[in-house]
Amino acid sequence: MQTPVKLTLDGFYGRRAEFLRERTIKNEANGRVICRVCGTRIKILPAQIEIHEAGNGQCVGNGESFEAGVPYCPGCEELPAAEGCVHA
């Protein structure tokens, strides 16, 4: 999946849950998570997510950010951006 930009925090977590549910398969035997499309092992990119003010759609914040794991498939997806933002 792609690093969130201008999503709400709930939107981001919802999208991440949906990605894991619909695009990946977990092998219960070894705990590995693979891509449903191409079978490549899913990786997690640690992305820095800035917190921006909700409301006017502009990317304005006070510099606060947090690190979030963005799951993606190296086999059939672009590398997610290392930085993104949520608007909350």
Ligand SMILES: [Zn+2]
């Ligand atoms: Zn923003």
Ligand SMILES: [Zn+2]
């Ligand atoms: Zn894939």
